[in-house]
Amino acid sequence: MGSLLSRYRSFTILLLLLVAQLILVAYQVRTGHDVRLLRIWAVSAVTPVARLLASASDGASGLVRDYVALWGVRRENERLAEEVDRLRLENRFLKSELSTAERAAALSAFQARTPSRTVAARVIGAGPAIDSRVLLVDRGSSSGVRPGMAVINADGIVGKVTASFPAASQVLLVTDRGFAAGVISGASRIEGTLRGAGRSQCRVEYVEIEDRVQVGEWFYTSGDDRLFPRGLPVGQVQSVTPGRVFQEVLVDPSGLRRGLEEVLIVVEGVHQPLPAAEESVPRAPLLPPPPAEGAAPAAPDPAQGAVAPGTDADRIVERHRKAAETLKRPFGDNLPPARPATPPPGGRPAPVKP
Amino acid sequence: MAAAGRGHKKVARIRPWVMLAAPAAAILFQVYVPVYFPLLQYLELPLLVTVYLAISRRGPIGGALTGAAIGLAQDALSHQPIGVLGMVKTTVGYASAALGVRLDTGHAVVRLGLILTMFVTHQSLHWMARRFLLGIPSGAEFLPVLLAMPVNVAAGILLFHLLDKLRDSGR
Numbered sequence: 001m002g003s004l005l006s007r008y009r010s011f012t013i014l015l016l017l018l019v020a021q022l023i024l025v026a027y028q029v030r031t032g033h034d035v036r037l038l039r040i041w042a043v044s045a046v047t048p049v050a051r052l053l054a055s056a057s058d059g060a061s062g063l064v065r066d067y068v069a070l071w072g073v074r075r076e077n078e079r080l081a082e083e084v085d086r087l088r089l090e091n092r093f094l095k096s097e098l099s100t101a102e103r104a105a106a107l108s109a110f111q112a113r114t115p116s117r118t119v120a121a122r123v124i125g126a127g128p129a130i131d132s133r134v135l136l137v138d139r140g141s142s143s144g145v146r147p148g149m150a151v152i153n154a155d156g157i158v159g160k161v162t163a164s165f166p167a168a169s170q171v172l173l174v175t176d177r178g179f180a181a182g183v184i185s186g187a188s189r190i191e192g193t194l195r196g197a198g199r200s201q202c203r204v205e206y207v208e209i210e211d212r213v214q215v216g217e218w219f220y221t222s223g224d225d226r227l228f229p230r231g232l233p234v235g236q237v238q239s240v241t242p243g244r245v246f247q248e249v250l251v252d253p254s255g256l257r258r259g260l261e262e263v264l265i266v267v268e269g270v271h272q273p274l275p276a277a278e279e280s281v282p283r284a285p286l287l288p289p290p291p292a293e294g295a296a297p298a299a300p301d302p303a304q305g306a307v308a309p310g311t312d313a314d315r316i317v318e319r320h321r322k323a324a325e326t327l328k329r330p331f332g333d334n335l336p337p338a339r340p341a342t343p344p345p346g347g348r349p350a351p352v353k354p
Numbered sequence: 355m356a357a358a359g360r361g362h363k364k365v366a367r368i369r370p371w372v373m374l375a376a377p378a379a380a381i382l383f384q385v386y387v388p389v390y391f392p393l394l395q396y397l398e399l400p401l402l403v404t405v406y407l408a409i410s411r412r413g414p415i416g417g418a419l420t421g422a423a424i425g426l427a428q429d430a431l432s433h434q435p436i437g438v439l440g441m442v443k444t445t446v447g448y449a450s451a452a453l454g455v456r457l458d459t460g461h462a463v464v465r466l467g468l469i470l471t472m473f474v475t476h477q478s479l480h481w482m483a484r485r486f487l488l489g490i491p492s493g494a495e496f497l498p499v500l501l502a503m504p505v506n507v508a509a510g511i512l513l514f515h516l517l518d519k520l521r522d523s524g525r
Contacts, residue, residue, distance in 0.1 A: 010414035014448045017422050021437035021444065025487055028435035035436045042430030049378075050386050057390070 100261060107262050110154035116229050118264035119143050133176035133196060139265060140165045148227055150266040156233040156255035157221060158263050174202050174253045182224035183234050186275055187217050194234060201238060204249040213240050213249050223271045231272030368410050372520045376403050377424050385431050396502035400424050402510045405472045406517055408447040409454030421447020442479040446472050462511065469510035473503060
């Protein structure tokens with residue numbers, strides 16, 4: 001028996017193992033009892049490792065999730081950046097459209113308000129050279145545009161037409177050195193000639209050194225050039241530099257301030273009054289006239305604001321007024337027109353001796 | 355493909371930590387991974403490790419003991435009575451070791467056939483144990499077993515190759 005077992009040792013051990021486990025299973029099945037101890041050992045051995053693996057797995061999955069989320073955030077960021085760029089472009093376009101609409105509305109309102117007959121034109125091109133201050137507009141001779149016509153917009157003068165083609169015209173801007181127009185200042189009514197300075201400014205020439213031109217003062221077209229109707233705004237004085245004979249007055253042309261897209265060509269100009277002169281420089285009050293010889297010094301009459309006659313002419317006028325009052329005759333200007341041209345009865349009135 | 359005489363062949367031994375770590379890792383995999391990847395429940399890593407260790411020990415007793423230990427550990431972590439998988443894996447371990455003595459288990463084709471045979475044996479024995487010992491009316495699920503078969507064979511080939519790398523080649 002022993003030799004038999006030894007010969008089939010491995011098979012015997014296999015049988016023993018199987019039988020032992022079979023008995024274990026049979027015991028559990030028959031009694032319903034569990035081999036709890038074995039399970040506790042197995043679970044206790046596995047649980048820490050499983051927990052460690054779970055933590056590692058959670059960490060790894062969290063890392064992956066975060067990475068994926070980060071990747072998604074990056075994609076989202078790129079998408080949003082593209083969206084922002086697109087919206088910026090759209091916003092810029094809409095602002096441009098709005099600005100164009102506002103300019104068109106202002107131009108239309110100005111066109112309706114101005115007494116001159118004008119033709120609206122759109123700027124379609126610029127000069128071919130860098131320093132050229134020339135524009136092309138889409139109205140030409142077929143629209144009644146002729147060379148020499150003034151070009152303006154709601155903000156002021158822009159230039160003048162130098163060439164007219166059937167469907168387009170060439171406009172010389174006020175900033176071109178070849179441009180010239182008669183201007184007058186709004187406050188002190190000083191006249192001069194506006195010329196382009198070649199940059200973005202213009203120069204008012206022939207302003208004498210005695211004339212007082214203030215920075216910020218407005219210049220208007222004087223109408224003397226027979227091209228620009230009187231009263232159109234030209235621009236504000238930027239700087240005044242005294243010269244030897246004339247002052248150098250630089251003006252910022254108001255018509256070019258907001259860019260040029262639409263302009264008005266003055267087909268038939270009508271002069272307008274200049275704006276009321278504003279006293280840009282407060283003047284010192286005038287002194288009262290000198291008193292007559294031997295008379296007490298006359299007190300100024302603040303209520304009247306005028307002064308008593310001081311010159312010989314004033315005194316002659318005063319004497320004639322008194323004589324007219326004595327004779328009960330009207331005196332001065334604005335005589336009634338129905339007055340008979342013949343001398344009144346009684347002959348001529350006695351001349352009043354001075 | 356028959357193995358040469360034992361005395362003439364230099365066999366690389368398995369490192370002791372591999373003998374402990376490989377079954378533990380396989381059981382943990384079987385317990386833990388299918389929770390997150392249900393399809394991997396058909397991957398019988400403990401069986402593959404049992405077969406590998408059994409053929410590596412080149413002794414039926416060692417193979418049977420290895421199978422018994424792994425099977426009992428699986429039973430302890432399962433809901434079925436302890437000993438069912440123990441018996442199955444004891445038999446598989448014994449059979450693997452017995453075949454490993456006679457075959458050149460380093461050859462890929464032999465390994466493939468061995469894994470295939472042991473997988474079918476294992477599934478059959480397990481089904482029979484559940485059906486006749488425990489009286490669980492489990493139907494014959496052939497399709498999952500058929501689908502799991504090539505997967506386990508492929509996984510077994512890879513696993514055997516990996517475990518070969520962990521052998522102590524210096525001896």
